């Protein structure tokens with residue numbers, strides 16, 4: 001045999017083996033802890049360890065349930081509880097502050113088997129907003145409830161209610177003060193007041209930490225959820241993409257589960273999560289390409305952020321156009337992958 005032919009044959013064998021091993025890896029959960037200007041030079045090893053440890057803990061909490069045969073909804077809720085309870089993340093305890101010094105929380109969840117969904121927005125007393133979202137999905141005839149009504153409903157169905165002060169953390173409060181200061185400096189410098197209003201969230205570095213998760217259970221059903229405090233210095237009543245089904249969260253067993261993080265206004269305008277699913281359903285794209293295209297689109301509009309996606313075959317995508325995104329995934333064999341930077 002000619003050496004050239006032999007080389008070509010070997011190359012084919014090698015590439016086939018490579019793609020087979022790539023296909024063999026089947027993930028059952030993927031999560032994020034927010035995207036933003038997360039730079040290695042601004043991190044201490046201890047802080048890095050705290051983030052990776054928390055993400056692993058969250059993954060394992062959900063993974064355990066999947067292994068026991070529980071539903072992907074249970075896994076998503078359990079994983080998000082871990083992150084909501086951890087003040088490192090911008091969800092529940094550790095949520096960012098609105099301009100007037102409040103914590104207004106948003107969350108949503110969706111089940112790929114039935115396309116049922118639930119969401120809460122602007123809530124200030126529900127300890128685990130992701131469970132508020134799930135209760136709206138399972139125990140009401142609605143998809144979304146906001147503010148005082150959502151809080152009353154959560155109380156009636158027996159969810160844990162806390163005083164709004166529970167969500168207070170000093171670093172997030174300090175971040176608000178920095179953001180307010182930067183905004184007033186900007187207002188002085190900027191002669192076009194309208195234009196400055198178009199950049200509502202200064203000091204975006206202080207805002208990251210939204211959490212989200214997608215899981216695939218043993219019966220092949222997907223679930224996706226997202227929980228956040230929104231963006232530092234947001235106006236009263238502002239709602240981002242996280243509780244909006246189709247924008248921040250989407251899930252369909254026939255395609256993919258998606259949870260987004262980033263500058264919510266852009267994710268709402270591009271209906272990002274549902275568009276990833278649509279690109280897969282109607283254009284036949286794979287999860288990787290569909291997800292990347294939507295993050296590119298966000299970038300073209302001037303927004304930033306990322307998403308995590310897990311498709312019906314256990315394939316994942318975690319694209320982002322920020323410096324970093326806290327992210328992690330686990331295979332069906334329990335192999336954990338965690339990453340922060342590009």
Ligand code: ASP
Pocket residue numbers: 034035207208209210228229230231239240241242260261262263264265
């Ligand atoms: N997307 C969230 C929002 O706009 C914030 C984030 O993900 O960091 O409310």
